[in-house]
Amino acid sequence: xxxxxxxxxxxxxxxxxxxxxxxxxxxxxxxxxxxxxxxxxxxxxxxxxxxxxxxxxxxxxxxxxxxxxxxxxxxxxxxxxxxxxxxxxxxxxxxxxxxxxxxxxxxxxxxxxxx
Amino acid sequence: xxxxxxxxxxxxxxxxxxxxxxxxxxxxxxxxxxxxxxxxxxxxxxxxxxxxxxxxxxxxxxxxxxxxxxxxxxxxxxxxxxxxxxxxxxxxxxxxxxxxxxxxxxxxxx
Numbered sequence: 001x002x003x004x005x006x007x008x009x010x011x012x013x014x015x016x017x018x019x020x021x022x023x024x025x026x027x028x029x030x031x032x033x034x035x036x037x038x039x040x041x042x043x044x045x046x047x048x049x050x051x052x053x054x055x056x057x058x059x060x061x062x063x064x065x066x067x068x069x070x071x072x073x074x075x076x077x078x079x080x081x082x083x084x085x086x087x088x089x090x091x092x093x094x095x096x097x098x099x100x101x102x103x104x105x106x107x108x109x110x111x112x113x114x115x
Numbered sequence: 116x117x118x119x120x121x122x123x124x125x126x127x128x129x130x131x132x133x134x135x136x137x138x139x140x141x142x143x144x145x146x147x148x149x150x151x152x153x154x155x156x157x158x159x160x161x162x163x164x165x166x167x168x169x170x171x172x173x174x175x176x177x178x179x180x181x182x183x184x185x186x187x188x189x190x191x192x193x194x195x196x197x198x199x200x201x202x203x204x205x206x207x208x209x210x211x212x213x214x215x216x217x218x219x220x221x222x223x224x225x
Contacts (some may be wrong), residue, residue: 004158031211033211033212033213035213035215042215042216042217042218043159043203043205043213043215044215045212045213045214048211048212050211055210055211056210056211056212058212090158090159092213094211096211102147102207102209102210102211103149103161103164104149104161104211104213105161106151106158106159106160106161107158108157108158109157109158111156
């Protein structure tokens, strides 16, 4: 069974630009969560989508947004990039249907560098 | 104060040692507890998943949860150099939003 895939693996952008990251979950998983990992803050929850609806949201500004498609694939978008947005962005998928179905499996991440 | 506290290490042990990794937390609503292993420049890999209090064993790994003390542990028996990685504890109330510890860097020397 294929794991979680994320594209692209690496991105370099400049301040003020926007970026879109993509995540394909494990087949059959309907929940996709996004996390930001930085050396200073560790892993922080961005948002979670289930059946094309945002179900949970973390404490990030509105510049961070996402969506999920009918095939469960998800994208996240960051607009007006800031230097502090440089991070490893991780996507995780789970069955997500019930409260107990929350074993989350992570992809390799997209490393975003903002110059 | 962070919701989940974890000693960042590094923790250095010789090959074959028993390793104990721990996290404490403050939110009594957490019910699901996970341990992830993360190698450098890779995504976290799920090692153990437990619900509520108790022990769970999988090969060389044992996870313990003590909800009364708000304390969770991961034990690694017969540690190997390939176990050298950062170990992250994570927990949630049951609604997908995982709260992570900062991670403990483990170094197992041959």
